[in-house]
Amino acid sequence: xxxxxxxxxxxxxxxxxxxxxxxxxxxxxxxxxxxxxxxxxxxxxxxxxxxxxxxxxxxxxxxxxxxxxxxxxxxxxxxxxxxxxxxxxxxxxxxxxxxxxxxxxxxxxxxxxxxxxxxxxxxxxxxxxxxxxxxxxxxxxxxxxxxxxxxxxxxxxxxxxxxxxxxxxxxxxxxxxxxxxxxxxxxxxxxxxxxxxxxxxxxxxxxxxxxxxxxxxxxxxxxxxxxxxxxxxxxxxxxxxxxxxxxxxxxxxxxxxxxxxxxxxxxxxxxxxxxxxxxxxxxxxxxxxxxxxxxxxxxxxxxxxxxxxxxxxxxxxxxxxxxxxxxxxxxxxxxxxxxxxxxxxxxxxxxxxxxxxxxxxxxxxxxxxxxxxxxxxxxxxxxxxxxxxxxxxxxxxxx
Numbered sequence: 001x002x003x004x005x006x007x008x009x010x011x012x013x014x015x016x017x018x019x020x021x022x023x024x025x026x027x028x029x030x031x032x033x034x035x036x037x038x039x040x041x042x043x044x045x046x047x048x049x050x051x052x053x054x055x056x057x058x059x060x061x062x063x064x065x066x067x068x069x070x071x072x073x074x075x076x077x078x079x080x081x082x083x084x085x086x087x088x089x090x091x092x093x094x095x096x097x098x099x100x101x102x103x104x105x106x107x108x109x110x111x112x113x114x115x116x117x118x119x120x121x122x123x124x125x126x127x128x129x130x131x132x133x134x135x136x137x138x139x140x141x142x143x144x145x146x147x148x149x150x151x152x153x154x155x156x157x158x159x160x161x162x163x164x165x166x167x168x169x170x171x172x173x174x175x176x177x178x179x180x181x182x183x184x185x186x187x188x189x190x191x192x193x194x195x196x197x198x199x200x201x202x203x204x205x206x207x208x209x210x211x212x213x214x215x216x217x218x219x220x221x222x223x224x225x226x227x228x229x230x231x232x233x234x235x236x237x238x239x240x241x242x243x244x245x246x247x248x249x250x251x252x253x254x255x256x257x258x259x260x261x262x263x264x265x266x267x268x269x270x271x272x273x274x275x276x277x278x279x280x281x282x283x284x285x286x287x288x289x290x291x292x293x294x295x296x297x298x299x300x301x302x303x304x305x306x307x308x309x310x311x312x313x314x315x316x317x318x319x320x321x322x323x324x325x326x327x328x329x330x331x332x333x334x335x336x337x338x339x340x341x342x343x344x345x346x347x348x349x350x351x352x353x354x355x356x357x358x359x360x361x362x363x364x365x366x367x368x369x370x371x372x373x374x375x376x377x378x379x380x381x382x383x384x385x386x387x388x389x390x391x392x393x394x395x396x397x398x399x
Contacts, residue, residue, distance in 0.1 A: 002159045006032045006134075007335065008325075009153050009163040011141045011176055013039055015053070015116060016297030016314040017169035018123035018135075022066040023322050024167075025132035028329070032161060033133065036140040041121035043273060049116035050276040051195045052233035054079055054208065054221055054308035056111035059315040065322075067130070071122040076112030077222045079308075080206040087213045087263050088368070094211070094263050109206070111308070113221045113233065115197075141166075144176055146291025150336065165336035166293050167321070172283055174299035180290035184283050189363060191216050191280035192243035193305055194236040198258070199229045201267030209265055210306075215239050216280070217306055217366045218261050231272060235305050236261065237280060239367070247277060280304045280363075282356050288348060289341035294321055301352045303359045306366070313355060320347050 010021050013035025021033040040047045055063070055076075063069040080103075086096040102110045127133045136155075143154040144166055153161040168176035177184070193216075204222040211218045216237025223231040236258075238246065246257060251271070258269050283302040288295045297314035321344050325335040334340070 004032070004159060004161045006030045006161060006163050008032070008165050008167060009034065009141075009151070009161050010167045010169055012169035012171060012297075012299070013037075013135065013137065014169065014171065014297070015119050015123070015311060016318070017167075018120065018127065019062065019066060019068070019315060020167055020169055020296060020318045020321075021133050021135070022068050022123060022126055022130065023062060023318050024325070025127075025130050026066045027322050027326050029132065029325065029335070031133050032136060032163070033127070034136045034139050034141060034155060036138065036156075038137045039120045039124050040117060041124060043115065043117050045117075048274075049120070050197065050233075050273055051235070051278075051305075052113050052115045052197075052221055052223065053119070053311045054111055054113045055315070056308060056312050057107070057109075058319075059312045060111060062315045062319050065319075068123060068126055071126055072114060072119065073112075075118055075122075075224065076114050077224050078109040078206045079111050079113055079208050079222065080109045081208070082110060083207050083209045085209060085211045085263070085265070087211050088371075090371070092213065092260060092263065094265065099207075113208070113223060115223070115233070141170070141176060144179060144293065146293055146336075151292035163336075164292070164334065165325070168293060168295045168299040169297050170299055172281070172298040172302045174295070176293060177285060177295055177299050180293055182290060182295070183286045185286065187282040187360065189216075189280045189282075189304065189367070190240050191237050191304075191363075191367070192240055193278045193280055194238070194243060194246060195234065195276045195278065196271055197223060197231055197233050197273040198269040199226070199231050199272045200269050201230075202265075203230050204232055204266060211261070211263060211265070212366045213261070214369050215242055215367060216304075216363060219305075220262065220266060226272070230266070232266065234258075234269075237304070237363075237366070243277065247275065282360055284352060284356055288345040291338075292336045294341055294344055296321065300348075301356060303356050304363045306359050306362050309355055309359055313352065316351070317348055320344060 007029040008031045010033040024031045082100040084098045089095045127135045140156045142156045145152045151163045151166045209220045219235045220232040296317040
């Protein structure tokens with residue numbers, strides 16, 4: 001059996017796992033990242049993640065420190081205005097709009113939007129040139145044993161890795177979390193998110209628009225132009241039955257439904273990629289650590305895709321853990337010690353709980369079917385105009 005020694009083993013090669021690997025390697029640690037599947041790094045390939053992610057400025061700072069931002073910046077599209085629109089009246093049309101503009105906080109932008117498949121492509125290329133990082137694909141963690149002196153990890157190909165710390169970035173069904181006996185609090189909303197990109201006839205002007213009617217938000221997030229034609233990514237949340245009916249439609253019927261749901265805010269929309277669909281849940285791990293084990297990203301928390309919170313929370317996990325390990329290493333302390341991991345959990349738990357609760361409220365409001373509830377939602381949106389709460393909400397959203 002082959003034995004390998006490293007500082008940190010990251011389980012999971014999604015966007016969060018790859019970012020963690022780059023961030024920890026840039027901080028001077030030897031890192032191995034294991035991922036069961038070969039990353040899909042082309043938009044048209046089978047299995048490509050067609051979602052995009054709005055990364056807020058604090059997350060961009062994580063990318064900079066990890067050495068990733070130089071690669072990612074050319075592909076990002078600025079998000080300068082977050083627009084909330086209510087279309088919950090008797091007619092399918094916009095009846096109330098509130099703009100949250102970055103310049104209201106003295107900023108040029110809130111962040112940037114990047115396609116997930118492209119993130120994987122650039123991160124994999126970066127790690128190939130990073131001397132402190134090793135990416136192993138086609139293998140997974142088969143067993144993890146946390147001991148006083150370090151963790152022993154057996155991989156699915158029989159190799160054994162000794163690490164000072166194991167980081168679980170292996171998703172919402174995390175093997176490492178379950179093996180550690182860490183329970184989760186989970187809420188299933190009975191929704192799916194349809195994700196794809198569209199072209200449109202009206203320029204987005206760096207405005208991300210979230211339209212509320214019923215079933216969940218319909219969000220258009222700016223992407224770069226393609227051959228001079230404006231594009232945006234779409235996250236269309238609906239209750240399961242309606243989402244399944246949409247997915248079963250012929251292309252022409254789907255496009256008609258798409259344009260009706262968008263209320264014409266960007267002119268005529270045309271589907272520009274394949275369609276993906278994701279179940280919508282909220283989930284929180286009851287603990288964020290175990291012996292020689294730290295949970296990050298969807299192994300620790302899952303929230304509906306509202307308000308650009310999901311992956312930004314994950315990058316905050318990475319930044320907190322990186323900083324705590326850096327402090328420990330600088331003073332000769334153990335980066336996988338119980339006390340350090342307990343401090344990581346204390347630092348993150350309150351914010352994670354609060355953001356999950358806040359997004360839960362927003363999603364349930366966006367799902368409202370009854371007209372009186374939709375009218376109450378519209379009233380709340382109207383009350384934000386000129387209110388000091390507007391600036392407070394923007395700052396809270398930035399983290």
